[in-house]
Amino acid sequence: MAEILLPYVERDPDGRALADEAGETTWAQLQDRTNRVIDVLRRAGLEQGDRVAVHSGNRREVYEIAMACLHAGYYVLQTNWNYTTDELAFVLDDSDAKVLIADDRYVDIATAARERCDDIGLFLVLGTGTDDGGPSSYEDALAEATATEPGGQVCGAAMFYTSGTTGKPKGVLSATFTPGSPVHELIETAQGVRQGLSIPEDGRVMLVGPVYHSGQWSMTVYPLLCGVTVCMIRQPDAEQILDVIDREAITNLVLNPVDFVRLLKLPEERRARFDGSSLVQAVHGGAPCAPDVKRRMIEWWGPVVTEYYGASEGGLFALSTSDEFVRKPGSVGRVLPFIELQIITEDNQVAGPREEGLIYVRHRSGADFTYHKQPEKTADAHREPGQFTLGDVGYLDEEGYLYLSDRKSEVINSGSVKIYPAEIEGVLAAHPAVDDVAVIGVPNEELGEEIKAAVKLGSGHEKSAELADELISYVADRLPDYKVPRSVDFLDELPRTDAGKLAKASLRERYWAATGRKI
Incomplete structure (x- = not known):
């Protein structure tokens, strides 16, 4: 076996390991x-x-x-x-x-x-x-x-x-x-994850x-490798999440900010029926969470809401508990003990407190990653062997709490689904009315970001709501639904650098300035 x-198996052969609908x-x-x-x-x-x-x-x-x-x-x-x-x-x-x-x-x-x-x-x-x-x-x-x-x-x-x-x-x-390598290495890492996420030995994760x-x-x-039961939902809705937590006595689960928003939109009567006393930790990450949304979730569920910062390239880097959020709103928490994190400025120096720069991380164990068949991109992500960046910009405060302030990359993060602007821009650029186009992520309370297309029209074409709808339909006919812009804005000119590259940071600023955040 x-x-x-x-x-x-020896402890409880008939006990549940997995459950779904x-x-x-x-x-x-x-x-x-x-x-x-x-x-x-x-x-x-x-x-x-x-x-x-x-x-x-x-x-x-x-x-x-x-x-x-x-x-x-x-x-x-x-x-x-x-x-x-x-x-x-x-x-x-x-x-x-x-x-x-x-x-x-x-x-x-x-x-x-x-x-x-x-x-x-x-x-x-x-x-x-x-x-x-x-x-x-x-x-x-x-x-x-x-x-x-x-x-x-x-x-x-x-x-x-x-x-x-x-x-x-x-x-x-x-x-x-x-x-x-020896199979026991799996359990050593698995136990570390279980303990780091405060999952009880007899817990149930969802x-x-x-x-x-x-x-x-x-x-x-x-x-699961540690003997913890895993319950899952195929296509969850907010009410079903609450039902399963209470019915299965779930101790730990991972949610996205979009789940928080949908849960908070439930009728007050349904929210009041939720017990949730089994919960030990509700972890969220993968997309920005509006501070007011997170504050309301903590008021409802109690101090079990924990934010994580991490990535496929390196696992978990930082955690922020509910108490830390109250004390340090906007922070993604303290760096985990097995991670070394530095903020590197544009002149390749280690930043001081509250000085922004690219976030670089290193596993103290020496564990690293490569991009399969892409040595150039692997090299671009590394400052030196073992020390890498995801392209996120941020800073550390005087107590070592990490704050994310921007993303260097242009990937749109909508409801934790990563969307490539270049692909959408390529489709729109082929439309006869489009002279220039930039696709960016703009604020959306539920999804974190939604897709917006900023378009400069070619000569002979006039701005109109009908043309905006036509452009959206044009993309919808060629790409999956999750890549279709929610809206189109017509601009006389798109901001570009002297080198001719789209200045998307400038474009994004006009949509994000009022939110107090950039991602």
Whole structure:
């Protein structure tokens, strides 16, 4: 059986390991199914370090696949279920994935993407398979596999794709785990995450956001490795979040600011019925949170709301408790003990207190990351080996609390979904009425940011609400819904530098000045 799961199977074989709307998985069942997944992958000819792509929503099978990869020396790659065929095909090809396992809800896009990727030898669907050369049934494959304990268990790892301003995501390979290293290294890190997030040994964590987010994945997979039950919701609404917390006695969960806004919009009568006494910590991050929204959540839920700052490239960097938010509003907290953080000014000097600069972090363990197949971008992110930046600008106060003040990169963060302006700008630039265009993120109380297109019209075209609607529809016909601008502003000129580059910081300022924040 999977070595790390053995103590929990022996302790409580019939206890719940996983739960979703479709049912439950006990620890004994998780052991059995993990062993079978390992057998399926080994029979497919996978070698140490190979990638297994999972294109799925929030469901229990995601975790048994992760357990298998983490015990068999493979990378598990959880892909964004919002991807178009082109986007998924790019990630599958770029990652060198050998296996694709797709949720039946997304099987059409997965099938089309797989046809462009010659390296994928095994294609399974979570649900009913097909008889026409399409994906085989995941359940049928497990039924034919052996559940006996796999030999030669070694550590696997996770691979995530993160955003970039070029419109193409970057594959992140972290050195936290090295496929093939002793499997016990997993539990050492997992216990550190569990303790750092104040998750009780007998706790229950809840997956609310998309499992393809590295934060949601890490803050549920690692606790599962520690024997903590994971409950999940596939497509949550605010009332369902409250119901599950109380029904399942959830102790820990990860939310986004958009969840806070929707929860606070519930009728007062429904909010009053929420007990929430089981909660130990409700962590949020991944997008800016309006201070008033966070303050109201703390007043309602009590001092369990904790903000995190981190990324796929390096995990958690800082945490801010409810008490620290009250004392240091706007801060993302103190840097964690295992992280060394410096603010570097434009002249490459270490900044003093409250002096802004690029935020650089370093793991004291020496763990680092690379961008898969992108050595130039890996080098650009590093000041020196082991010390890297995500492009965020901020400062430290006199007590060492970190504040984020801007993002150097131009990626729009809308409801924790990263959106590339360059791709949208490219579509709009092709419209015959558009002479110049800039796409930026502007304030949205619920999503953090929403997409706005600033357009300079060509000669012979007049500003009008009808033309703005036409431009929005033009994008909607060519890109997924989450990349469509919410609004269009017509400007006589767009600000540009002497070198001809769009001065987006200047453009953003007119929309963000009244908010007192920049992200």
